[in-house]
Amino acid sequence: MTWHKLAIAAVWAGVISLDFTACGPFMVSQPLVCGPLFGWLMGQVVVGVIIGGIVQLLWMDLSPIGVGIPYDATAVTLLAVYWASLPGHGALSQVVLSLIIAVPLGFLFRWLDQLARRINTLIMHRVEKVSDANLPWALWGGIISGILWSWIRYTVAYGIVFGLGQYAWNRFGYFPRLTRVDQGLTMAIILLPVAGMGVTLELFLSDEPERRWMPWRHTKSSRKDDPTP
Amino acid sequence: MILSLIETFFRSFFLQALWNFERMQNIGFAFSIEPLLKRAHRTKESFATALRRHCTYFNVHPYFAPIVMGVLFNKEKSLAESDRTEDPTLTVLKNTMGGAFGAVGDHVIWGTWRPFCAVMALSVGLLVGYPASSSTEPASIFNAAGALLCAKWWIVGFLSMFNSIHIWLRWRGLQKAVSDGPLVVRWVESLHLQKWAEQIRRVGLLFLFSMVLVYFSRWAKSEMLIWMVAVLLGSAILKRWRMSTFFIFYLVCGLSVGMTFLEIHWP
Numbered sequence: 373m374t375w376h377k378l379a380i381a382a383v384w385a386g387v388i389s390l391d392f393t394a395c396g397p398f399m400v401s402q403p404l405v406c407g408p409l410f411g412w413l414m415g416q417v418v419v420g421v422i423i424g425g426i427v428q429l430l431w432m433d434l435s436p437i438g439v440g441i442p443y444d445a446t447a448v449t450l451l452a453v454y455w456a457s458l459p460g461h462g463a464l465s466q467v468v469l470s471l472i473i474a475v476p477l478g479f480l481f482r483w484l485d486q487l488a489r490r491i492n493t494l495i496m497h498r499v500e501k502v503s504d505a506n507l508p509w510a511l512w513g514g515i516i517s518g519i520l521w522s523w524i525r526y527t528v529a530y531g532i533v534f535g536l537g538q539y540a541w542n543r544f545g546y547f548p549r550l551t552r553v554d555q556g557l558t559m560a561i562i563l564l565p566v567a568g569m570g571v572t573l574e575l576f577l578s579d580e581p582e583r584r585w586m587p588w589r590h591t592k593s594s595r596k597d598d599p600t601p
Numbered sequence: 602m603i604l605s606l607i608e609t610f611f612r613s614f615f616l617q618a619l620w621n622f623e624r625m626q627n628i629g630f631a632f633s634i635e636p637l638l639k640r641a642h643r644t645k646e647s648f649a650t651a652l653r654r655h656c657t658y659f660n661v662h663p664y665f666a667p668i669v670m671g672v673l674f675n676k677e678k679s680l681a682e683s684d685r686t687e688d689p690t691l692t693v694l695k696n697t698m699g700g701a702f703g704a705v706g707d708h709v710i711w712g713t714w715r716p717f718c719a720v721m722a723l724s725v726g727l728l729v730g731y732p733a734s735s736s737t738e739p740a741s742i743f744n745a746a747g748a749l750l751c752a753k754w755w756i757v758g759f760l761s762m763f764n765s766i767h768i769w770l771r772w773r774g775l776q777k778a779v780s781d782g783p784l785v786v787r788w789v790e791s792l793h794l795q796k797w798a799e800q801i802r803r804v805g806l807l808f809l810f811s812m813v814l815v816y817f818s819r820w821a822k823s824e825m826l827i828w829m830v831a832v833l834l835g836s837a838i839l840k841r842w843r844m845s846t847f848f849i850f851y852l853v854c855g856l857s858v859g860m861t862f863l864e865i866h867w868p
Contacts, residue, residue: 393617397663399763404719408752418748424755428719430846435711438660438703439622443847468854475850492621496628499619500656504649507656511632518619518628556858562820566829567853569813570836571846575716576806578841 378534384413385450385534386527392446392485394522403427403449410450414457422467422561423452429568433575441489447481448474450530455537465557468564470541477533488525492518602779608636610775613667625660634670637779641677650686651677657692661699662706667771668785669698671778694783705794710767713798717805718763724812726754731815824865832856 388410391401400406403424411420431445448471455470499507499514616629634655642648661669673695680688730751778785813833820826836849 393620395614395618397617398767399715399760402715402719402759404723404755404759408748408756412752417752418745421748421752421755425723425751428723430850432716432719433846435707435715437707437711439625472851472854475847489621492619493623496619496621496624499628504653505645507631507649507652508635511628511635511652514628515615515618515632519615522618552861553858556861557854559860560854560857562825563829563832563853563857564850565816566832567836567849569809569816570833571840571849572716572720572809573806573833574837574840576720576802576809577837 378538379531381410381414381454382527382531382534384410385454385530386523388450389446389526389530390519390523392522394519401446403431403445406446407449407453410453411457414453416453416457419456419467420453422464423456423471424449426471426564426568427452429565429572432568432572441482441485444478444481444485447530448478451477451533451537454534455541458538458541463554463558464561465554468557468560471564473537480533481529484525484529488521491521495521602640605636605640606775606779609633609670610667610772612636613663613670613771613775616663616666624656624658626663626666627656627659630659630666630670631655633666634673637670637674638677641674642681647681647686651680654692655695659695659699661703662710664710664767664770665702665706665774667775668702668778668789669695671775671780672698672783672785674779675782702789705789709794709798713801713805714766715763717801717808718759720805720808720812721762722755722759724808724815725758726751727812727815729754731819828860828865 388401388406391397391399400409405424407424407427408417408420411417411424414420427445427449431443431448434442434445436442452467452470452474455473456467495514495517499510502510612633612635616626616633619628620626621628631652635652638648638651638655642651655673673691676688676691676694680691730747730749774785774789777788781788817826817829820829832853836853839849839852840846
């Protein structure tokens with residue numbers, strides 16, 4: 373892919389990531405939405421559907437609770453879709469390979485998000501310092517700069533990681549691999565959604581884990597605490 | 602009044618635009634509530650004091666924020682109509698509501714509604730774009746036509762379903778909070794969100810099982826089926842044991858490669 377296409381991909385990835393905190397959230401950044409959408413933008417809907425579906429099922433339970441910033445499954449989806457969409461890399465084993473490379477980078481993007489929110493604190497302090505008369509305008513400025521800062525940092529981060537990955541992919545992507553490794557990676561395409569279904573199953577069952585997972589244990593403890601004879 | 606409500610409603614989508622570790626949603630909250638504060642306070646001085654007051658720490662689930670804004674509008678209005686310049690209960694009420702609605706939102710929206718919508722969209726998408734055919738061919742999801750159909754269902758189905766409740770909760774919550782004030786809590790109670798969450802989880806399980814059946818039906822005649830059942834149960838158990846999804850992902854990739862070395866191939 374050319375630099376021009378890389379830049380367009382980074383811009384779109386930045387726009388999709390705005391859904392995290394800058395605007396909404398309308399859940400456009402969920403892997404089952406952003407995977408096919410980004411795949412379509414890259415001209416590879418099939419790749420987007422496979423990666424989006426797998427990542428959504430595996431990381432269904434990610435939630436931004438309190439001050440906790442979750443693992444960035446959106447970044448994993450976008451990076452994997454981009455690398456798997458590179459010309460000559462559409463094979464199913466390459467799709468899994470791109471996911472294998474992208475998965476650790478979810479932690480990198482989470483760290484970048486934490487860093488960006490620390491910089492938000494600086495912007496917030498600047499907004500607070502203005503006089504009462506100018507506060508309404510300062511709030512507008514703060515919100516606009518927050519959105520712009522979000523978009524720029526995501527676009528730049530995606531641009532760099534897309535580019536570095538593409539460079540490495542082009543250099544090492546065609547290294548001869550054992551046929552069995554290729555077959556195994558293709559097999560992973562079938563098994564990864566199943567593992568995701570297992571993770572999601574656990575999520576749905578864990579609402580009241582002590583009752584649903586091990587009902588006998590709950591019954592025992594309930595009887596113990598029950599004062600009635 | 603309706604214009605102020607609409608403006609606050611649209612501004613509330615930017616609540617987290619300047620989320621920071623020190624005061625979290627403070628700037629977003631002050632920005633969103635500003636049109637309502639203009640309504641509540643007639644003098645420039647009292648409006649400026651009120652706006653400054655809302656630049657303090659605040660955190661809530663973003664979808665419940667308009668409810669807090671509506672309640673605070675009522676409190677600000679009664680403060681503006683009284684002789685007092687400050688009301689200490691206002692900040693206490695704001696933070697209490699933030700904590701309570703934060704907990705409800707995390708459980709009901711993030712923990713239940715979003716996974717439910719995702720599972721529903723995924724299962725319907727698979728059902729439509731992934732029809733059962735010969736077990737010896739790669740799945741139709743890998744074909745462009747099937748994938749496109751699947752993608753349409755996932756994107757349109759998930760977004761419309763999830764956001765119908767999201768938008769309704771924001772708008773109706775704001776309206777009710779402005780009209781009822783702190784009594785809006787009764788309206789939230791009357792929604793029985795916790796009970797609904799429990800029911801939704803049960804229905805979600807049904808959709809999940811249907812998705813598993815549709816997916817597994819493809820390999821009904823092959824030796825892959827037993828491996829798939831093992832992976833399904835194994836990953837659920839590992840997750841139950843607090844194992845990281847990161848680890849499960851690489852374990853399954855390693856297992857798949859290992860299987861081919863044990864002569865267990867793609868059917």
